[in-house]
Amino acid sequence: MKTNSQEYRDLMKKWSDESFIEEVERDYEEYKERQDSR
Secondary structure (H helix, E strand, O other): OOOHHHHHHHHHHHHOOHHHHHHHHHHHHHHHHHHHOO
16 A cells, blocks of 8 residues: 555656646636636
8 A cells, every 4th residue: 555645756756647627627628618607
């Protein structure tokens, strides 16, 4: 079992991955569009 700090480092590594960032930005754009269409 990993320690919390190890999990945290793994998450930071994942979040620094550009493809992950692009995915989040796409999701956010879609979310904003849904909010605007109300």
